[in-house]
Amino acid sequence: MKKHNFSAGPSILPEVTIKNTAEAVVNFAGTGLSVMEVSHRGKEFTAVMEQANKLFKELLEVPAGYEVVFLGGGASMQFCMVPYNLLSKKAAYLNTGTWASKAIKEAKFFGEVVEVASSKDKNYNYIPRDFDIPSDVDYLHITTNNTIYGTEIRKDMDVKVPLVADMSSDIFSRPLDVSKYAIIYGGAQKNLAPAGLAFALVREDVLGKVDRPIPTMLNYKTHIDGGSMFNTPPVLPVFAALQTLNWLKSNGGLKEMEKRNIRKADILYSEIDRNRLFKGTVQNVDDRSIMNICFVMNDDYQDLNAEFLEFATAQGMVGIKGHRSVGGFRASVYNALPEESVKALVDVMQQFEKKH
Template sequence: MKKHNFYAGPSILADEVIENAAKAILDFNGTGVSLLSISHRTKDFDDVMAEADKLFRELLAIPDNYKIFYLGGGASTLFYEVAANFLGKKAGYVNTGVWSKKAIKEARRYGEVEVVASSEDRDFTYIPKGFAIPSDLDYLHITTNNTIYGTEFHEDLTSPVPLIADMSSDILSRPVDVSKYAMIYGGAQKNLAPAGVSFVIIREDMLDKIVRDLPTMVSFRTHVDNNSMFNTPPVFPIYVLMETLRWLKKIGGVDEIFRRNGAKAKLLYDEIDRNPLFRGTVEMEDRSLMNICFVMAEGYEELAPEFLEFAKARGMVGIKGHRLVGGFRASCYNALPIESVQALVGCMQEFEKLHAKR
C-alpha cells in the first residue's frame, strides 16, 4: 500500500532527493568513499557548500549583502543565540504559538523582552495584525509559520527595527522579500533536509551589532568568517539540502512550488469546509499552507479515534494533531505530492458516507 506522508517533521523529502542521497552514501561523487565518511575539507564537499549557497541565493533572490551559514542542531538552539548576539536592552517578539513562546523564554535570559503582539487570547488561532512596532527595540522577532496551530504570516512585515524571522517550517514554500529581514533562520527538517542542520541568512551589517563577548561557537561572526567550517558541519544533511535545492530549481523554483502548495491547501481546506464531519480550527485568512489543522465537527467528536484508524488503514501517515491541541494535522510541505492530498480528501469523503447524519 502506498503511504502518504503528512508528518510534521522530520518530514517528506522528494523521492529523487532521497535516491541521490542514498547513492552518495554508497559512493559520493565517484570518489569511492561514502558521503557519511567524506572529509568536510575535501574539494568535493567544498563544491557542495558552494552550490548550496548559489542555489539558495538564486531561489530566494537573496541580495549580495547577505551571508548564508549552517549550524548543527535546530532552531531551538538559535532561540538563545539570536538573543545572545543581538539583545542589548530590549527586543520585541510576536507571540503566535509554542515556538514563539520558547523563543521568548530564551531571549529573556539576555535582556528585556516586549511582546508587541500576541494571539494567545484566542488560543493562537489567528495572526496579529496592525500592531505598533516600537522604534527602540534591538530587533523584532516573528515565527512565520506555526506548525502546531496551523497559522502563517502571508505577507512580509515592514519593520522600523531589524526584523528576525524563524522560518523553520515555511522556508522556500512561498516568495519572500529577503531584503525586509535582517536575519532569517530555521531548522532544515521541514522543507530542506533531514534533522541535524539549521540555516541562517543574515544581513552583513548585523554582525557589527553583536552586543556582547560570546563563546566562540555562539557568535554568528565565527560561522560567517569561517564559511560554516569553524567546526565539522553536518555533512550529510547539508548534502541533502543541496539536493533539495537542485530539485526545487528543476521543477520551476519558488513560484512553482508556491503554486503547487496553494493548490494542495485549497483542495484540503475546501473539503474541510464542505464536509459536515470536520471543521477548521483557525481564522481563514491566516490558514497555513504548510500545516493544515482540523478537528471533528460538533456532534461528531467521538469519531476522532475511528477516523484516525480509518485513515491509517488507507495509507495516511502522520495526521494526528499535536498533543497540545489534538484533532488532526496534515503537513503539506513542498515535497508532498498533490496525489497524497487527493487521497486524504477521498478518505474524508468515504468516512462522511459512513457517518454523516442525514
Template sequence: MKKHNFSAGPSILPPEVLLKASQGVVDLDNSGLSVLEISHRSKAFVDIMENARALALELLGLEGKGYKALFLQGGASTQFLMVALNLLEKRAGYLNSGSWAAKAIKEAKIYDDVYEVGSSKDANYNYIPKGYEIPEDYDYFHCTSNNTIYGTQMKSFPNSPIPMVCDMSSDIFSRTLDFSKFGIIYAGAQKNMGPAGTTLVVVKEDILGKVSRKIPSMMDYKVHIDKGSMFNTPPVFAIYTTMLNLQWLKEKGGIAAIEKENEKKARLMYSEIDLNPLFKGFAAKEDRSLMNATFTLENENLKETFETMLKDAGISAVNGHRSVGGYRASMYNALPIDSVKALVEVMSELESKA
C-alpha cells in the same frame, strides 16, 4: 503500499532526492567513498557546502545583497539564543504567535529586556496577531512565519523600522516573499529542506557587530561567516541532502513554481474541511497555513472508524499536536497533490458513511 506521509517533521522528501542521497552514502559521485566518510575539509565536501549556501541565496533572491547563508547545528532552538546574543543590546520586540515563538521569547529574556508587541495566546494561538506597533528604539523585531502546531501563517510582514528576524522553519522556500525585508532568517531543515541535523541561517552582515557583550565563538554569526560555515565539523549528510533538495526545487522552477503547487494542495484540503460537516478547521480562515492544515472531528464517536480508514488508505502522521488535538495535514513542498486527494477522499467517504 507507499505511504502518504503528512508528518510535520522530520517530513517527506522528494523520492529522487532520497535516491540521490542514498547513492551518495554508498558512493559519492563515483569517488569510491561515502559522503559520510570523507573529510569535511576535502574539496568534495567544500564544494557541497558552497553549492548549498549559494543555492539558498539564489532561491531566496538574496544574491549580491549583503547576505550570507550558513548551515549550523542545534536547530531553531539554538537560534533563539544566537539571535539574542548577536543582536540584543537593550530591548527587543517579539510577536507571540505560537509555542515556538513563546520559546524564543523565553530564551531571549535571559539576556535582556524582551517585550511582546502582540500575542494570540488568548485564543490558543488560532490566529496571527495584527495591528501591533514596532518601536523604533528596539534592537530588532522577531516573528515566526508559520506555526506548525496551530496551522497559522503570516500572510504579510510589517515594514519594520528595525532589523526583522524570522523563524521560517516550517515554510521556508514554500512561497514567494521579499526576503530582503529580513535581517536574519533561520529554519530547521527537517520540515521543508532536508533531514534533521542542520539549520539554515541567512544573515545580513551589516546588522552584526553592534552589541557590547562578548559572544562565545560557537554562538557568533561573524565567526561562522568568516569560517565559511565550517568553524566546526558540519553535519555532512544533512547538508548534502539539503543541497540535493535545493537543486530539485530549482529544477522545478524555484519558489514561484512550488508556491502554485502548494496553493492547489491547500485549496483542496481546506475546501473539504469547510464543506464536510464532520470536520471543523482550527485556525482562523484568514490566517490558515499553506503548510499545515489543522482540523478536528466533530463527532468523536467516528474517531475509530476514521482512523481505521486512514490506515487502510496508507495515510500516515495526521494526528494533531497535543496542544490542539484533532488532526494535522502537513503539506510541505515534497508532498504530492495525490496524497492530499487521498486524504480528502477518506474524509468524504466518512461523511457518506455517517
C-alpha cells in the same frame, strides 16, 4: 499500499533527494567512499557546501550584504543565537505559538523582551494584527508559520526595526523579499533536508553591535567567516539539502512552489469546510497556513476522533494525528508532498462521511 506522508517534521522529502543521498552514503562523488566518512575539507565536499550556499541565495534572490550559514543545533539553538548577537537592551517578539514562546523565553536571558501581541488567548488560532512596535527595540522577532496550530504569516512585514524570522516550516514555500529581513533562520527538517541541520541567512550589517563577548560557536561571524566550516558541519544533511535545492530549481523555483502549495491547500481546506464531520481550527482564511492544515471533528462528531484516525491510517495516511495541544488532525503539505496525496486524504474524508 501507497503511503501518504503528512508528518509535520521530520517530514517528506523529494524522492530524488532520498535517492541521491542514499547513493552518496555508499559512494560519494565517485570517491568509492561514503559521504559520511570523507573529509569535509576535501574538494568533493567543499564543492557541495559551495553549491548549496550558491543555490540557497539564488532561489531566494538574496541581495548583496547577506550570507547564509549551515549549522548544527536546530532552530532551537537560534532562539539564543539571535539575542546573543543582536539584543543589546530590548527586543520585541510576536507570540503566535509554542516555538515563538520558546524563543521569547531564551531572549529574556539577554535583555528586556516586549511581547508586542499574542494569540495565546484563543490557543494561537489566529495571527495578531495592528500591534505597535516600540521604535527603540533592537529587532522584532516573528515565527512565520506555526506548525502546531496551523497559522501562517504569508506576507513580508514592513517594519522600521530589524526583522528576524523563524521560517523553519515555510522556507522555500513562496518567494520572499529578503531585503525586509535582518535574519531568517530555521531547522531544515520540513522543506529542505533531514533533521540535524539549521540555516541562518544573516544581513551582515546587523552584527557586531552588542557589547557582550559572544562564545565562538554562538557568534554568526564565526560561521560566516568560516564558510560554515569552522567546525565539522552536518555533512549528510548538507548534501541532502543540496539535492532539494536542485529539485526546487528544476521544478520552477519558488513561484511554482507557491502555486502548487496554494492549490494543494485549497483542495484540502475546501473539503474541511464542506464536510459535515470536520471543521478547521483556524477560521480566518487569511491566517490559515498552507503548510500545516489543522482540523478537528465537528462538535456533534467528537466521539469519532479515534475511529477516523484508525480509518485514515489503514488507508495509508501517515502522520495526520494533531498535536496534543490542539487535538484532532494535522496534514502537513510541504513542498515535496504531491497533490495526489492531498486528493487521497480528501477521498478518505469523503468515504468516512458516507460511512456516518
